[in-house]
Amino acid sequence: MSKNKRTPESTLAINTEIVLPNDTNTLGNLMGGKLLHWMDVIAAISSHRLCKRVCVTAAVNSVTFPKPIKLGDIVTLKSKVSRTFNSSMEIFIDVFVEDRTTSEQIKVNEAIYTFVAVDQLGNTITVPEVEPQTEEEKSRYEGALRRKQLSLILAGKMKPSEAHELKALFEE
Numbered sequence: 001m002s003k004n005k006r007t008p009e010s011t012l013a014i015n016t017e018i019v020l021p022n023d024t025n026t027l028g029n030l031m032g033g034k035l036l037h038w039m040d041v042i043a044a045i046s047s048h049r050l051c052k053r054v055c056v057t058a059a060v061n062s063v064t065f066p067k068p069i070k071l072g073d074i075v076t077l078k079s080k081v082s083r084t085f086n087s088s089m090e091i092f093i094d095v096f097v098e099d100r101t102t103s104e105q106i107k108v109n110e111a112i113y114t115f116v117a118v119d120q121l122g123n124t125i126t127v128p129e130v131e132p133q134t135e136e137e138k139s140r141y142e143g144a145l146r147r148k149q150l151s152l153i154l155a156g157k158m159k160p161s162e163a164h165e166l167k168a169l170f171e172e
Contacts, residue, residue: 005129006050006129008081008082008133009133010049011046011049011079011091011130012049012080014042015042015077016074017075018074018075019072019074023071024071028070030068030069032063035065038075038077039113042078042079043057043091043113044057046080046081047115050081050127050130051117051127054117055115055118056116057113059151060112061112061113061114062111062112066109067108069095073098074097075097077093077094078094078096082137082140083140086124087116087117087126087127088115089115089116090112090113090114090140092112093110093111094107095107095108112147146169149165
């Protein structure tokens with residue numbers, strides 16, 4: 001691995017929370033905004049671990065809420081930088097609830113955030129590259145460019161004809 005590259009594992013951040021009454025809605029489920037806050041904080045830690053600079057949230061690219069998180073649940077969030085570009089980085093956050101009897105970690109949510117590194121004046125700065133090691137890291141790394149291209153197309157910043165990674169998915 002190059003001296004200037006880092007592994008996604010070196011950007012790993014883990015946080016554990018317990019869902020308290022003030023964190024829930026009237027159904028006794030964790031409020032989505034509270035979970036988004038926890039995810040934003042842990043993604044900021046991963047981004048800082050990569051570049052040792054101030055990093056700011058640029059986008060919340062994807063969040064799913066497939067299972068409710070209940071009052072009293074122990075929630076563990078794990079984040080890693082999946083890929084970097086020039087000044088931006090994609091961060092994957094996996095959310096787990098601990099089974100109360102077996103302590104098994106059950107995945108209940110995931111999200112993808114984009115952060116940008118900035119200098120003291122708020123100008124973007126170049127970030128180090130990450131070099132994936134595990135199969136999951138490699139899969140997320142490879143998908144990051146397609147996700148970025150799709151995001152740029154939807155924002156009107158890229159023409160669909162320029163999105164070569166996306167086009168390759170549909171061509172034989």
